[in-house]
Amino acid sequence: MELGAAVARAVKPGTVLALIGELGTGKTHFVKGFCQALGVKETVTSPTFVLLKQYSSPTARINHLDLYRVQGDLEALGFGFEDLLSPEAYTLIEWAERLTVLLPPQALILTISHDGEQTRTISLPDQLYTILRG
Ligand SMILES: Nc1ncnc2c1ncn2[C@@H]1O[C@H](COP(=O)(O)OP(=O)(O)O)[C@@H](O)[C@H]1O
Numbered sequence: 001m002e003l004g005a006a007v008a009r010a011v012k013p014g015t016v017l018a019l020i021g022e023l024g025t026g027k028t029h030f031v032k033g034f035c036q037a038l039g040v041k042e043t044v045t046s047p048t049f050v051l052l053k054q055y056s057s058p059t060a061r062i063n064h065l066d067l068y069r070v071q072g073d074l075e076a077l078g079f080g081f082e083d084l085l086s087p088e089a090y091t092l093i094e095w096a097e098r099l100t101v102l103l104p105p106q107a108l109i110l111t112i113s114h115d116g117e118q119t120r121t122i123s124l125p126d127q128l129y130t131i132l133r134g
């Protein structure tokens with residue numbers, strides 16, 4: 001959640017974050033921290049059963065997708081994935097590996113892996129790492 005918050009403060013609207021990692025690695029918790037930092041008051045939960053949740057605060061709009069149940073690009077096209085991407089909104093995608101050609105080329109890819117019950121390894125793209133280090 002702290003990392004999600006730090007990333008939220010570092011990126012601009014229009015940013016697409018692809019969160020890749022097995023079930024239970026902390027993708028949704030990252031989104032929780034991200035949304036909180038942007039002033040979202042609603043509780044952020046995993047949208048697994050609804051594919052998409054949208055949150056807003058006075059200063060931000062956030063699309064939160066969970067593509068666990070999506071077969072691929074065609075199915076994502078079917079629910080209007082491309083129409084969600086807007087320069088004004090932040091888009092965070094759990095199970096973004098379900099997409100191939102539809103994943104926007106500018107998407108920042110974060111991978112999370114389980115090291116143990118309490119520890120995770122999170123890999124960030126260089127450009128994000130550089131911004132976060134200041
Ligand atoms: N960085 C972390 N370190 C330790 N536990 C974590 C971490 N991130 C999440 N968890 C725990 O792992 C579980 C699954 O988190 P969740 O965010 O729902 O994962 P995902 O969305 O990847 O399935 C939760 O019980 C959460 O408390």
Ligand SMILES: [Mg+2]
Pocket residue numbers: 027028046047066094
């Ligand atoms: Mg999740």
